[in-house]
Amino acid sequence: MPIELKLPRFAGIENRERAAAIVPERSVAGRTLVLLIAIMTFLSGVTLGGVVLVQKSAIAWSSDVGREMTIQIRPVEGEVMDSNLRTAVALAEATPGVAAARALTLEESQKLLEPWLGAGLDLTAIDIPRLVVVQLADPAEADVEKLQRDLAAVKGASLDTHAAWRQQLNVMAGTIVASGLLVLTLIVVATVLAIVFATRGTMASNREIVDVLHFIGASNNFIAGEFQGRFLTIGFRGGIFGGLAALLFFLLVGVAAGSVVPQEAGQQLGILFGRFALGIDGMFGILAVVPVIAALTAITSRMTVRRFLQKTS
Amino acid sequence: MIEFSNVGLRYGQGPEILRDLNFRIEPGTFHFLTGPSGSGKTSLLKLLLLSLRPTRGRVTLFGKDTSALDQDALLQMRRHIGIVFQEFRLLDHLTTFENVALPLRVLGEPEASYRANVTELLEWVGLGQRLDALPAVLSGGEKQRAAIARAVIGRPDILLADEPTGNVDPELSLRLVRLFAELNKMGTTIILATHELPLLDAFPFPRMILNEGEIVFAD
Numbered sequence: 001m002p003i004e005l006k007l008p009r010f011a012g013i014e015n016r017e018r019a020a021a022i023v024p025e026r027s028v029a030g031r032t033l034v035l036l037i038a039i040m041t042f043l044s045g046v047t048l049g050g051v052v053l054v055q056k057s058a059i060a061w062s063s064d065v066g067r068e069m070t071i072q073i074r075p076v077e078g079e080v081m082d083s084n085l086r087t088a089v090a091l092a093e094a095t096p097g098v099a100a101a102r103a104l105t106l107e108e109s110q111k112l113l114e115p116w117l118g119a120g121l122d123l124t125a126i127d128i129p130r131l132v133v134v135q136l137a138d139p140a141e142a143d144v145e146k147l148q149r150d151l152a153a154v155k156g157a158s159l160d161t162h163a164a165w166r167q168q169l170n171v172m173a174g175t176i177v178a179s180g181l182l183v184l185t186l187i188v189v190a191t192v193l194a195i196v197f198a199t200r201g202t203m204a205s206n207r208e209i210v211d212v213l214h215f216i217g218a219s220n221n222f223i224a225g226e227f228q229g230r231f232l233t234i235g236f237r238g239g240i241f242g243g244l245a246a247l248l249f250f251l252l253v254g255v256a257a258g259s260v261v262p263q264e265a266g267q268q269l270g271i272l273f274g275r276f277a278l279g280i281d282g283m284f285g286i287l288a289v290v291p292v293i294a295a296l297t298a299i300t301s302r303m304t305v306r307r308f309l310q311k312t313s
Numbered sequence: 314m315i316e317f318s319n320v321g322l323r324y325g326q327g328p329e330i331l332r333d334l335n336f337r338i339e340p341g342t343f344h345f346l347t348g349p350s351g352s353g354k355t356s357l358l359k360l361l362l363l364s365l366r367p368t369r370g371r372v373t374l375f376g377k378d379t380s381a382l383d384q385d386a387l388l389q390m391r392r393h394i395g396i397v398f399q400e401f402r403l404l405d406h407l408t409t410f411e412n413v414a415l416p417l418r419v420l421g422e423p424e425a426s427y428r429a430n431v432t433e434l435l436e437w438v439g440l441g442q443r444l445d446a447l448p449a450v451l452s453g454g455e456k457q458r459a460a461i462a463r464a465v466i467g468r469p470d471i472l473l474a475d476e477p478t479g480n481v482d483p484e485l486s487l488r489l490v491r492l493f494a495e496l497n498k499m500g501t502t503i504i505l506a507t508h509e510l511p512l513l514d515a516f517p518f519p520r521m522i523l524n525e526g527e528i529v530f531a532d
Contacts (some may be wrong), residue, residue, distance in 0.1 A: 020406060020407055020408070020411055022404070022407075022415070022418075024406040208402070208404075209404060211402075212402055212404060212415075213415075213419060214364070215362060215364065215391070215396050216415055216416040216419060216463065216467075217388065217391050217392035217416055217419060217420070217467070218419035219385075219388055219419075220384075222419050222421075
């Protein structure tokens, strides 16, 4: 001893590269897990983006509708409509918190009825209700009750604050947001379960490495850290793919919605359903999903590995 | 250094594999552990490696009752014990150097601090030219020498070997046991399990003979 061997040397130790990973990359079901996490991140991103879109639109709707009231004046026998309209406008303008009030012209009123009665119909012979649009400077400071009291003096006048619409709108938007968050929670739970199963599979197929590490004196912490490092990389990779795909999805849908729907209809749809524009906050929201998913992957795998090690050691 | 008092071991509800083991091994000694297949040699080594707990009796290592130790203390104690297996158990994706350095790496030591020691040890076991070879291209003898180097790189006080010559030819077997004897001369307590009679006869070390779960000592 020692035994002399005349074998070629593969490389000088002076030029050694960084030590190989103790848990080899190929030993973890990497590609499948990356794909699964990418899909989960994509679904999370799309759900989150949807929630952001709905919430933004709902806030915008609610704010727009809240800044406006409508006075409706029905035709009453013996009353002069134009005079009532002027009175209503004057009363509205005298109300605190009102920025402007304007009576819709007869033509504008006819145009409003066109979708129901058709175009080209002569309505001059018929007395139709007329509207006064009241713009509020500050909805919180507008004295709506005073205006309501004052309007009692105008026969056939009634005030619509759109409160019922706003309430309905808020309930609807709230339901969609809550559903989105529920879906998001379920996606997270499904992701955690998938990672748990993948980690268990990985640990079972790497049992030899775990055993060797154990008998050479590695602590459970060290072993868990080695596996966690692998899973963190996989989580980041999958998360980045899924997050970028979700951003691309919103970009493409935004472009498609803009090009498929005619401009005028697009504007109306935009008013009703929002503009499919996530905005910077929405994009950051989706990008924030990436580190969250990566951290979730690492933490879940670490906990699963530790439980496995506690059982086996 | 090692003391067994009325130690018994059974797996689950099965029969006792080891029964009433009572012995004491002094530091710096070399013992062969022998006996027919299935006599419990590997189980006894697992008790010594602290990877199994006895179902009865007391195992004392380094003056401490191992049944009273918590997980961390067991881990610390295990770092004073090296093990060599018949099937080498090298990690296939790591080079000879990386496999041998693994016990130091898991302690968090930087490569620069152990590079020279690992290289020197590999030179000593005759693998100085095979530092960057993967286990797949090593011969059985080379693999076992790498496994021995891995077991002793952390300077263990006790070195356990479970049929370390089972996968090599008789001539190399003798060389490997000489290597263990060299390590013993440097102060390491060695327990080498084997059932190869020529090996037992070739060296003058005392024998622990296991038969049907009971142990007898013979010179």
